[in-house]
Amino acid sequence: MGCTAADVAAAVRAAAEVVAEHRDELVELDRAIGDGDHGENLRRGFNAVVSALDTSTPDTPGAVLKLVAKTLISTVGGAAGPLYGTAFLRAATALGDAAELGPAEVTTAIEAALGGVVARGKAAVGDKTMVDALDPAVRAATATSGSVAEVLAAAAAGAQAGAASTVPLVARKGRASYLGERSADHLDPGARSTALLLASFARSAGAGQ
């Protein structure tokens, strides 16, 4: 199968639903070691993304992701807004004008997203952030040769394991770092949302096969 602008837009809409379903869970995770807004911030942002997609139909996958990026940047706020915004922006830029995406483009996009998050947030693996989910996602995607769906499934699995790995960590970036040792034994909300988004994208790709 190919992955067109419409497919990407549909995947983003599906992801918005996942975010809404998991809003309370993400709020709860952030309440424990942050300020309790992560779920609400993402819900607000993805709601706006859906509205943006309702009123304009970008004609390449890159253009869709660019719209997502700009909308998230201007509606999410907090740490996650610029970080996810940059991730989608870099992914969009990496895709250029391609009309359809294959597995290689998807891998490149995820890699670019990680690069963007690291460039903005300066977090390394082990700092208990979304990087802990995104980095293993990139490594899993790179190691997989197969369809778009297979690449995304691998990335999602990597992200899921990576998110789980944040539980014992002491945070060194973001708001959770203020807690010092008390940040351990909690799942990082941003890593969790990254894993949720990738899992949703993988499901969309799988369903489209």
Place this chain on the structure above:
Amino acid sequence: MGCTAADVAAAVRAAAEVVAEHRDELVELDRAIGDGDHGENLRRGFNAVVSALDTSTPDTPGAVLKLVAKTLISTVGGAAGPLYGTAFLRAATALGDAAELGPAEVTTAIEAALGGVVARGKAAVGDKTMVDALDPAVRAATATSGSVAEVLAAAAAGAQAGAASTVPLVARKGRASYLGERSADHLDPGARSTALLLASFARSAGAGQ
């Protein structure tokens, strides 16, 4: 027995202890239909009275009551401060320079106290105030012929019954009146403290027999 300045001072000291013991109960009663300070106000005032009696020894019963009055006025505040203050002041004035009190003087003093409270506070029987305790106390005292202890015992019994009679009443004076119908089914804190004071005075007189 006679009732000298020293006896009156001792009775006041005993009353101060009663007030301290019942502080929390009076706070609780006032919390229900007022602002929760009656017990603390009286405790503060009678504490100051004890201190005043420690440093000066007035030589007539009237002078003792005048010292009590002035101290209560300057330390209690709230509604109870001027009301009890005026009560003790009028009682003191009624006693004049008498060196010892007999039953007639005691009755006169309680009567004067009631007059003072009514003059200051303008409450009538049935308004759910300390007048509901003091008025039956005066009537009981007036109807009794016997010793000081007997007069005070009658007054205390009257006050106790009068206080109990405030429970079903709707308040028409003081802070409890703001509650309207919701002030019913509560014992009035000022009526309760009046009954406590008279009971304590009666006990002191009885013990001195």
Place this chain on the structure above:
Amino acid sequence: MKKIINDPSTVVAESLRGLELAHSDLLTVVPEPAVVVRVDAPVRGKVAVVSGGGSGHEPMHGGLVGPGMLDAACPGPVFTSPTPDQVQAAIERVDGGAGVLLIVKNYTGDVLNFETAAELAQAEDVEVATIVIDDDVAVKDSLYTAGRRGVGGTVLLEKIVGAAAERGDDLAACVALAERVVAGVRSMGMALAAPTVPHVGEPSFDLGEDEMEVGIGIHGEPGRARLPVDNAEGIVARLLEPILEDLPFTEGDRVLLFTNSMGGTPLLELYLAHGIAERLLADRGIVVERRLVGPFVTSLEMQGMSLTLLRLDDELTELWDAPVRTAALRWGS
């Protein structure tokens, strides 16, 4: 009970020490009996304006002492009116020869204690007048109550009369003006959660998670009605309507709208409520000409709010705008 205090019995005295240190350019705290006085008191030839009441309503009254407002404030224990001694001491310190106006909130305790002090001062040949403020429409003013309470309107009264005294009005003129303010000001309050008095140690009343108390006073007295919690629209309407009906305020009236936090309601919510009140007044053609928004007449940490409306005319507006320099209100030169 969780509070930043040492000992419940010394809270007021310790707090007054901090107040004095924080605002030594404006006020002096006289201990035993405790009085907060203008640093430059007595002001010769000026009517002195004195108020007071229980503590726990800060910034009222100590935070309202200074040029253009109060000459002295008498702080009682928490939620308990001050004693006549305190009022007498205040009168002595601030009497500048032009007489003293006592501003008394209508509570039995306050009225009786100030009345006693006024009698004593008059015996000393000090010219003293008393104005009782009773702006709370939650309480019916009838034979069956102690009369309306003095609440939010007190701050407006103190500001306006303070300005009149500062510009040189004599005692009779100050009294007449004060009566005009009292006649034209109405308030109503509500609470979402009760305050805790330090010497009591538990909340003054118990409210369920779904209840609010409407027609509340500022001393943790329960209100007239316990109702299911409502949203901001409902709460503001429920406070405003009885105020409007009572005076009544009608189309074309010019008013000062005072949206007051009872202490625990944050500004975020208070401004939201204020916006609703402005809209409801505009809908009725009532012109909001001046406003005051913030925690000025509080009840410790009580969550809740009150609304106060004062009918304005040119003179009242001018006196409201006149310079004031206190810890809580400060504007003009």
Place this chain on the structure above:
Amino acid sequence: MKKIINDPSTVVAESLRGLELAHSDLLTVVPEPAVVVRVDAPVRGKVAVVSGGGSGHEPMHGGLVGPGMLDAACPGPVFTSPTPDQVQAAIERVDGGAGVLLIVKNYTGDVLNFETAAELAQAEDVEVATIVIDDDVAVKDSLYTAGRRGVGGTVLLEKIVGAAAERGDDLAACVALAERVVAGVRSMGMALAAPTVPHVGEPSFDLGEDEMEVGIGIHGEPGRARLPVDNAEGIVARLLEPILEDLPFTEGDRVLLFTNSMGGTPLLELYLAHGIAERLLADRGIVVERRLVGPFVTSLEMQGMSLTLLRLDDELTELWDAPVRTAALRWGS
């Protein structure tokens, strides 16, 4: 959750409407993206000072907009930093040709969003400088944290830099001054009870009846340590000592002492705590030359307080004293 609100998702917008109605002489609220700007913006030839952050800290920042302080404030959702759009919109509205100084509290979200806006503005040839304030000594400034948070010191910074901009300092001078303030200001906070964010609906953290949270932030983030509740003496000492050690402040230093309520702590308690802090400083020979006491950097209805110390010199004192006219701070002509 009990709050005077309508819908959690419109709280900030509705509150801003009330803010504008209450202070239309000082500020204008631009909706979508939301920005609070000085009513007379842009002021030609003056460096514009812009700040912002999550809502829920009122009066910071919207209540600090006006002559002598901020030209604009960007209010994010409750406890969530604003977006770059808001900051961009603010810059556009207030740029008077002399450049724009962004005052950013050091939180990852605030820094990233303001950074993005600054990049975009520079691309439009607006001269923009950013100062990050990180005065909270509760957080270790190390590789292992996001760095110290910006808390109480922000208000002092905004006042002082606002005064410098008002007197005509250029952008470079404002930045140099701001760096001096940031270098000399330290804060520490504590909480007795957590705030409740409207869209969360329950307290941000759970504290037992005998516990307090020390080293708390202003967003309902838990603090660094949970301790048994202490009395006021103990609380104040525990806040003051790490502040004094950190800079360090030493004998003979002239300081501004800012005793801040987190929202739910009443003035009665706050003044009491302020008095203790003054005494402890006097004991060490540190000279309190200026003070600010009140709820200025709040965390909704959180019960608790913070202390902030700023080392003063003649210039900083003069700028602190300079006239300011905002909803929350107002003095001078």
